[in-house]
Amino acid sequence: MSARIRSVLAYCLFALVASFAFFVPMSVMADDTPESVHDAQVPLDDAAAIELGKAKYGEKCGGFCHGSGGKGARAPCLICGRFKRGGKDSDLIRNITNGVAGTGMGAFGGMYSKEEIVALVAYLRAEQKAKEAAQ
Numbered sequence: 001m002s003a004r005i006r007s008v009l010a011y012c013l014f015a016l017v018a019s020f021a022f023f024v025p026m027s028v029m030a031d032d033t034p035e036s037v038h039d040a041q042v043p044l045d046d047a048a049a050i051e052l053g054k055a056k057y058g059e060k061c062g063g064f065c066h067g068s069g070g071k072g073a074r075a076p077c078l079i080c081g082r083f084k085r086g087g088k089d090s091d092l093i094r095n096i097t098n099g100v101a102g103t104g105m106g107a108f109g110g111m112y113s114k115e116e117i118v119a120l121v122a123y124l125r126a127e128q129k130a131k132e133a134a135q
Contacts, residue, residue: 037089040088040089043118044125050123050126052119053116053124053126060111061078066078070124071131085100089125096117096121097114
């Protein structure tokens with residue numbers, strides 16, 4: 001088979017896969033069940049942890065970067081349920097702790113304790129839950 005035919009076949013296969021991904025709902029493509037998303041020990045119903053997370057969020061995350069309540073501003077929305085680098089609790093903890101290379105997301109693992117970072121995630125999940133309930 002010639003290189004040109006292989007290239008055309010590869011392009012067609014790519015187009016088929018891309019069109020499938022476009023028309024299939026994200027819930028079918030991704031495992032977004034609560035059991036898979038909440039894969040870390042995040043105290044989702046702990047009012048004190050959520051309040052601590054809210055305070056820490058207000059210190060560094062809100063105003064300029066991710067906006068009030070995580071709704072997005074200069075940086076992405078954190079309560080919309082769409083994440084480029086993983087939407088599981090463990091992914092959020094990792095991204096807050098280590099930052100995200102090549103983006104404006106700095107590492108906060110040296111600034112906040114693990115408990116505070118987990119509380120940040122609890123706060124964001126509470127805001128996401130409130131947003132979903134309002135819709």
